[in-house]
Amino acid sequence: MRGLFVIFTVCACLGAAQLQAAGDAAAGKAAYALCATCHGPAGAGMQTMNGPQLAGQEAWYLERQIKAFKDGVRGGDPKDVFGMQMRPMAMTLPSDEAIDNVVAYIRTFTPTNSPSTLSGDAAKGKALYALCGTCHGAKGEGMAAMNGPALAAQNDWYLVTQLKNYKSGARGTDASDMYGMQMRPMAMTLADDQAILDVVAYIKSLE
Numbered sequence: 001m002r003g004l005f006v007i008f009t010v011c012a013c014l015g016a017a018q019l020q021a022a023g024d025a026a027a028g029k030a031a032y033a034l035c036a037t038c039h040g041p042a043g044a045g046m047q048t049m050n051g052p053q054l055a056g057q058e059a060w061y062l063e064r065q066i067k068a069f070k071d072g073v074r075g076g077d078p079k080d081v082f083g084m085q086m087r088p089m090a091m092t093l094p095s096d097e098a099i100d101n102v103v104a105y106i107r108t109f110t111p112t113n114s115p116s117t118l119s120g121d122a123a124k125g126k127a128l129y130a131l132c133g134t135c136h137g138a139k140g141e142g143m144a145a146m147n148g149p150a151l152a153a154q155n156d157w158y159l160v161t162q163l164k165n166y167k168s169g170a171r172g173t174d175a176s177d178m179y180g181m182q183m184r185p186m187a188m189t190l191a192d193d194q195a196i197l198d199v200v201a202y203i204k205s206l207e
């Protein structure tokens, strides 16, 4: 009996969380016009503007990042040159509802397999990725239960920047960045720039 009650309560809470997160895509479309200038009209990413792919990324992660930028949990460190460009953009979304709406619009995009722009050794990267898979999924598809975002379709140049940022402490060192703090020691397991290129080459092979 008690077990059943627990299951029912958990389901009810999940239902509520999903309802809360379901934004209005039509309302979010207008706000996305600004975002398109750096992330592309269909969220495929724009290397010239350093804006990563947003299409295909799950709603819980997109929302968490936009809030992290707004609060300065991400993009607040002077070493984080690109995150500092994104921060004022997140601030144009005045409320949680506005964030939910723009995320609902982003969720209407179809992800593209971003082209490889870098060369690393995917075979060497495979061994390094064994650890990563425990939170990002064996196929880099993301794992909500571990708070790990999807990586597979992401632009390789962006993945490299993030891994370097975690290592240098430009990302994942803010005292309230509890998710970034989980990721930072994982980036530290990549000994040098070549190891970063290798693991990213393997991630790109998973698409």
Ligand code: HEC
Pocket (backbone or CB within 6 Å): 031, 032, 034, 035, 036, 037, 038, 039, 049, 050, 051, 052, 053, 054, 057, 062, 065, 066, 082, 083, 085, 086, 089, 090, 092, 093, 102, 161
């Ligand atoms: C001036 C260019 C610019 C504009 C406009 C912009 N962004 Fe960004 N955004 C960036 C950059 C650059 C990054 C990557 C920051 C980094 O390298 O850490 C980013 C990162 C992000 C991320 C994190 C992605 C991830 O995988 O962690 C999200 C989510 C995001 N932007 C959403 C938005 C939304 C929503 C808007 C519109 C309200 C927007 N951006 C407008 C430049 C921009």
Ligand code: HEC
Pocket (backbone or CB within 6 Å): 064, 128, 129, 131, 132, 133, 134, 135, 136, 146, 147, 148, 149, 151, 154, 159, 162, 163, 179, 180, 182, 183, 186, 187, 189, 190, 199
């Ligand atoms: C213990 C779980 C865990 C492991 C293991 C892990 N990560 Fe992560 N990773 C995370 C979490 C959680 C985040 C999201 C942080 C946030 O929300 O800001 C993340 C974020 C990232 C990002 C940024 C993605 C984006 O869109 O901005 C990259 C890149 C990344 N991880 C690569 C790796 C690689 C490569 C490895 C293996 C060397 C690895 N991770 C191992 C938990 C993990």
